[in-house]
Amino acid sequence: MADTTTLLAAVETPACAVCGKPPEPDNRLKGNAHIRYCYQWRRRNDTSRPVCTTPGCGRPARVGSTDSCDRCYQRAQRGNDPARRPFHQQNKGMTCKVEWCEDAASHLGWCKNCYDWSRRNGDSDPTARRYRYNRTVEDLLALITAITPDPVAGCRDTSAVFFTNRGGYAITTIAGEKRLQTVTRIVLAHKLGRPLLPATQACHTCDNPPCAEPSHLWEGTAADNSRDRDTKGRGARGEGNGRSRLTPRKVKAIRVRYVPGNNQHESNVAALAAEFGVKPQAIRDVVHRRTWAHVE
Known part of the structure; x- marks a missing residue:
């Protein structure tokens, strides 16, 4: 075998x-x-x-x-329309299918920004976003000029024309730039005839964030803006700060009763902090006038 x-x-x-x-x-x-x-x-x-x-x-x-x-x-x-989101959609190496967008495709042939915009707006066509990117500085100034100024203060309130951020400032984009900018910064740069310096801000003389009246805007640093705020008494200091636990009367009492010392055992800082419901560092700041300096 x-x-x-x-x-x-x-x-x-x-x-x-x-x-x-x-x-x-x-x-x-x-x-x-x-x-x-x-x-x-x-x-x-x-x-x-x-x-x-x-x-x-x-x-x-x-x-x-x-x-x-x-x-x-x-x-x-699974109860879904195959044509709505086909599994075979290829995004690698492709650009967004919105003709004016040049970002890389990542979701259904759209870039992430266009896809997210569509989801936020009820699955609308992202092509509707184009108006933001085609607006020129002249278009923006024309929109602001068309706003009727306040008869008393002369402010041009842009909140009904542009989207506003959490601070109440109108924001938009300019043709050729996808980065969001505040309207006041764009208007002030046009007024000055040059771009604003990176470390400066578009400050208001009227203290009205939505206002884009060119005559109400001036260029200044963050420190300049803070000094302007304090000069006008708009700063949340002392009792104006909603989180403050002290009052002018308590501040005066702390400064009178404070006993200096080289450490916490010689000084009465800990006892004062426990009595007034604040931290020891807050007592030291009051005594050395790092806070509540306006209280004599």
């Missing part, structure tokens, strides 16, 4: 009809022709089968079905 080992070796080992690899214990042949991964690839890419009817898909239809491919079928089974 022939050796059993020799007979088994003579039998041709089956291989995958797609990649030519022999089957493995965890990747056996399906239909005695394809290993599992190639079988799945063939189901998605076999050009001999009808094409999926989902618009723009182009994948082969499922085995036993002439309507949709595997992925569109699975999406329809």
Whole structure:
């Protein structure tokens, strides 16, 4: 009798009809022709089968079905429209499908900004965002000029024309620049005939954040703006600060009763802090006039 080992070796080992690899214990042949991964690839890419009817898909239809491919079928089974968000959407190496946007595509052929805008606005077409990027400085000034100034203060309130941030300042973008800017900064730069310095701000003489009247704007640093605020008495200092636990009467009492010392055992700072419900550092700041300096 022939050796059993020799007979088994003579039998041709089956291989995958797609990649030519022999089957493995965890990747056996399906239909005695394809290993599992190639079988799945063939189901998605076999050009001999009808094409999926989902618009723009182009994948082969499922085995036993002439309507949709595997992925569109699975999406329809979950109750979703396959054409709404096809699984085969390719974004790699593509730019946003909004014709005026040049950012890289990342979601359904749109860039992240356009996609997020669409979700925030009820799945609207992101092309509607274009108006923000086509507005020139002249367009912006024309919008501000059309605002009727306040008959008393002369302010031109932009809150009804532009989007405002948390501080109440109107913000927008200019053609060619996607970075958001405050309207007051753009108006002041046009008034001065030059861009504002990076360390300066567009300050108001009227102290009205939504106002974009050019005559009410001046250039200054953050320190200049703070000094202007304090000069006009608009700063939240002393009892004007809603988080303050002290009053002028308590401040005077602390300064009278304070006992100096080299450490917490010689000084009565800890006792005063416990009595007035503040931290010891707050007592030291009051005594050394780092705070409440306006109280004599």
